[in-house]
Amino acid sequence: MSLFPPEMPRPAITDDTRPFWDGCRRHVLLVQRCTRCAAFRHPPSPVCWQCRSFDHEWVASSGRGTLFSYAVVHRAFLPSLAGCVPYTVAVVALDDAPGVRLVSNVIEAAPETLAMGLPLEVVFEDVSADVTVPRFRVRRT
Amino acid sequence: MGRPMAHDQAAIVGIAESEYVRWGQLTRCTEYQLALETIVAAVADAGLTMDDVDGFASFSSDRNEFAFVATDLGVPEVRWAGTTWIVGGGGACAAVAEAARAIATGAARCVVVYRALAMGQFRRFGRPLTGDVQRLRPQDAALGFALPFGLFNATVGMALLVRRHMHLYGTTTEHLGHVAVTFRRHANRNPAAVMHERPMTLADHAAAPRIVDPFGLFDCCLETDGACALVLVAPERARDCPHRPVYVRAAAQGSGPRYGGGAWAMQYMPDDEYATGNTRRLARRMFASAGISPGDVDVAQLYDHYSGMVLLQLEDMGFCARGEGGPFAASGALAWPDGALPTNTAGGSLSEAYIHGLNHVVEGVKQLRGTAVNQVRDAEICAVASGSGIPTSALLLRR
Numbered sequence: 001m002s003l004f005p006p007e008m009p010r011p012a013i014t015d016d017t018r019p020f021w022d023g024c025r026r027h028v029l030l031v032q033r034c035t036r037c038a039a040f041r042h043p044p045s046p047v048c049w050q051c052r053s054f055d056h057e058w059v060a061s062s063g064r065g066t067l068f069s070y071a072v073v074h075r076a077f078l079p080s081l082a083g084c085v086p087y088t089v090a091v092v093a094l095d096d097a098p099g100v101r102l103v104s105n106v107i108e109a110a111p112e113t114l115a116m117g118l119p120l121e122v123v124f125e126d127v128s129a130d131v132t133v134p135r136f137r138v139r140r141t
Numbered sequence: 142m143g144r145p146m147a148h149d150q151a152a153i154v155g156i157a158e159s160e161y162v163r164w165g166q167l168t169r170c171t172e173y174q175l176a177l178e179t180i181v182a183a184v185a186d187a188g189l190t191m192d193d194v195d196g197f198a199s200f201s202s203d204r205n206e207f208a209f210v211a212t213d214l215g216v217p218e219v220r221w222a223g224t225t226w227i228v229g230g231g232g233a234c235a236a237v238a239e240a241a242r243a244i245a246t247g248a249a250r251c252v253v254v255y256r257a258l259a260m261g262q263f264r265r266f267g268r269p270l271t272g273d274v275q276r277l278r279p280q281d282a283a284l285g286f287a288l289p290f291g292l293f294n295a296t297v298g299m300a301l302l303v304r305r306h307m308h309l310y311g312t313t314t315e316h317l318g319h320v321a322v323t324f325r326r327h328a329n330r331n332p333a334a335v336m337h338e339r340p341m342t343l344a345d346h347a348a349a350p351r352i353v354d355p356f357g358l359f360d361c362c363l364e365t366d367g368a369c370a371l372v373l374v375a376p377e378r379a380r381d382c383p384h385r386p387v388y389v390r391a392a393a394q395g396s397g398p399r400y401g402g403g404a405w406a407m408q409y410m411p412d413d414e415y416a417t418g419n420t421r422r423l424a425r426r427m428f429a430s431a432g433i434s435p436g437d438v439d440v441a442q443l444y445d446h447y448s449g450m451v452l453l454q455l456e457d458m459g460f461c462a463r464g465e466g467g468p469f470a471a472s473g474a475l476a477w478p479d480g481a482l483p484t485n486t487a488g489g490s491l492s493e494a495y496i497h498g499l500n501h502v503v504e505g506v507k508q509l510r511g512t513a514v515n516q517v518r519d520a521e522i523c524a525v526a527s528g529s530g531i532p533t534s535a536l537l538l539r540r
Contacts, residue, residue, distance in 0.1 A: 009271045009293065011285030021285075042409070043286045049399070069308070069408075069415075071300035072354035073291055077269045081291075086354075089291050091301055091408045103292050103408050111354070116308045133289050 002127060003087065003107055003135060007080040010131050017044045019058050024132040027124040030058040031097045040097040061100075063122030064139065065092040068101055072111040086111055092120055092136050105135045113138075148431065151241035152379035152386035153538070155187025155372030156503045161335050161494035165261030167366035175368045176205040176257035177213060183370035188383040189251060194372075196221040196249030198240040200232025201497055205257050221249035227394050228402050230444060231533030233498035234525055238392030238534060240373045250374065256499040257368035265364045266495070269293035270406075280402060287406045295446060296361055298405035299530050300353040303449030306416040307355060309464065312452060314355055316467030318346035320448040321359045321491055323475045328488025331514045335363055336492040360448040362490035369499040371506065387509040387538050390522070391431035393423035394534035403531025418450055418529030420457035428459065431537045435459035438537075439520040440508045441482050442501035444528045445489040451475075454529045455484075477515040486515040498527045502536065509540040 013021050020043075023030035032044050036053035047054050068091040076082040088106045106114060107123070119139035126132045157179045160167075167175065184194060191214050197207035207222040221243045225235040233256065240252035260266060270284070270293050292298060306312050325341040328334035341359060349357035379386035397414050401407035410419075428434060435458060443454045452466025460482055461469035469475075475484040487493045487504040494500055505523040507513040513520075526535040 004289075004291070008291075009269075009284075009288035011289050012277055012281040013285060014277050014279075014282040016279075017282045017285060043283055043407075069301045069305040071297050071304060072351070073297060074351040074354060075296075077267070077291075077294060078271070086351075087291060089297050089301065089353075099411075101408055103287050104290050116305075127289070135290075 003105060003125060004084055005080040007078060010128070011133070016046055020044050021131070023058065024124060024134055027132070029061045029063045029122050029134055031061050031094065031100055032056050033059045040100045042100045042102065059097070061094055062096050063134070064096065065094040065120050065136065067106065067114060067116055067118040067120060068093045069116070070106065070114055088114065090136060102134065106137065107135050108137045148390055149376060149388040150245035151373045152376050152388050153371050153506050154374055154379045154382040154384060154386055155183040155189065156506050157182035157186055157370050158333065158500065158503055159368040161333055161365055161367040163335060164265055164364040164366055167259045167261060172257050172259035172262050172366070173205050175259060176255055177210065179257065179368040179370040180210065180214065180253050180255050183253060183372050186384070187372040187374070189372065191216050193251045194253055195219060196240065196243050196252030198223050198236045198243070198252055198254045199256055200225050200227065200236040201229045201256070203256055204263070221252065225394070225534070227534050228528070228531045230446065230497040230528035231403070231531045232527060233502060233534070234392060234527040234536040235394040235534035237371065237373070237389065237502055237536055238394065241389040241392065244373055244375050252373045253370055254373065254499070255368065255370040256497050258495070258497055259366035260364050261366050267294060267296060267361070267364055283401055284406050292406065295405040296353045296356060298403070298408070299447045299450050300356050301408060302404050302416055302453065302530055303447065304355055306449065306453060309416055310467065312449070312467040314347070315343065316452065316471055317355065317360050317448040318343045319470040320445070320451045320475065321346050323470070324445060324485045324489045325492045327477055327486050327515050328492030331487050331493060334488040334493040335365055336488060355449065356447055362446045363492070363495050365494040365496070367494045367496050369496045369503050371502060385510050385540060387506045387540055390433065390537040390539045391427045392534065392536050393427035393430070395423045396532035397422055400532060405531065416453065418453035418457045419531065419533055420454050420526055420529055420535060423533070423535055424458045427535055427537060433522060433537055438482065438522050438524045440486060440517040440523045441484045442489070442505045442523065442525045443484055444498050444501070444526055445485055445491045446528065448491060450529045451484070454526055457529070458524060458526060477517065483515070483517050486513055486517065501525050505536070505538050509538055
């Protein structure tokens with residue numbers, strides 16, 4: 001089931017970020033890693049912010065992480081979101097990509113059950129024929 | 142070490158504010174006319190004429206470009222114009238600092254800093270930035286990792302920072318309430334404030350509808366129509382102006398690591414940086430260069446787009462220890478007249494008006510002139526800080 005209505009903004013995709021979104025299409029969470037210093041980075045960038053190398057690779061993450069911060073949106077900022085509130089915007093720290101955080105949503109969890117550090121796992125939602133976004137739920141495995 | 146700011150080499154000698162009204166209530170004229178009127182009034186307040194003006198500064202890509210302003214006001218010659226790359230409401234103090242630098246270097250002799258923002262005629266800031274996928278700049282690609290998840294305005298972004306602060310330091314929604322209620326009391330004594338006639342208690346604050354938890358309605362700034370302008374000249378010229386000059390003692394601007402355009406869209410700052418207002422480093426630099434310590438500050442104007450962000454900026458500026466923002470606010474420290482650091486004495490963005498923080502600079506000038514509606518007795522030094530959680534700027538003003 002879709003978390004948001006079709007009016008929700010879709011990701012703007014450039015050549016710098018396309019591999020991430022292509023990974024999502026295949027339900028694989030890809031994180032960029034510098035092939036010189038091995039530092040992970042997100043969001044995708046042409047250059048490593050730690051060693052300035054332009055060489056990188058895309059590494060599949062397990063999609064496991066923990067809740068770093070969250071905000072519960074009660075106001076429907078778009079009219080089409082009226083049926084979706086409250087929803088949770090989450091900042092998720094990935095377990096296997098040190099330093100990487102993703103902005104996403106925690107789904108299938110009441111806001112009052114959320115807590116910092118909560119273990120989460122990625123789930124992919126195909127929001128259209130050509131766009132898939134990663135969301136998170138409380139870890140089951 | 143080179144000095145980031147030429148101390149006391151420029152003075153603010155003119156100020157003006159338009160009427161402040163809720164968004165959409167400015168119907169008597171365009172935003173552009175409001176900008177022009179406010180600039181004319183600030184120049185008159187300085188005891189100068191348009192023939193004296195030769196520079197303009199603004200921020201946040203103000204729609205009312207200097208070239209049209211100067212043309213329509215009949216400015217004989219523009220010698221300098223500048224706008225800062227510091228983001229949005231982070232740029233208010235930076236615009237004043239750029240003007241001061243232009244004066245100090247002799248690039249210009251009389252600079253007007255202005256910002257007009259009629260949200261009702263353009264876009265309400267609380268509304269989502271939904272992105273325009275036609276024009277793909279690096280920023281748009283970065284927004285692609287925020288907008289589809291509902292991180293599409295500052296309310297959500299700053300709520301994430303404040304939630305983390307609550308987790309780390311035990312900050313409570315009641316602490317946020319102390320900020321909002323204190324600034325409201327200040328506004329209740331300020332006839333120009335949008336919330337002048339609207340008292341608020343801690344109970345009102347707690348009962349307000351949730352917007353983006355942990356923020357309720359009264360933790361979020363106003364959306365308004367209004368404009369501000371300031372006039373700067375060199376100190377020797379300032380002495381001939383009708384009002385007591387207010388000197389730009391020091392200024393700083395910048396951003397910490399991995400902030401991107403700010404927390405309204407990006408959440409990638411290092412852990413140690415995350416629950417701050419992104420004002421720490423620049424505050425340290427500013428105080429050090431000024432030879433002034435936070436304890437010397439008599440009155441502060443901090444960026445209150447959200448109540449909780451004031452707590453983070455208080456800590457960043459060194460007015461209280463890290464993590465102590467909540468108890469500091471709850472102690473009454475921010476309240477006029479008896480608090481340790483009367484803050485946002487006109488009501489701020491939460492209760493006076495949202496002019497992107499330029500009204501905070503104007504209020505700072507009033508305090509040092511001795512003409513503020515909630516006047517801090519014998520105020521000599523005022524700290525002003527611009528938008529927190531984004532690339533930003535700050536000023537130390539002295540009389």
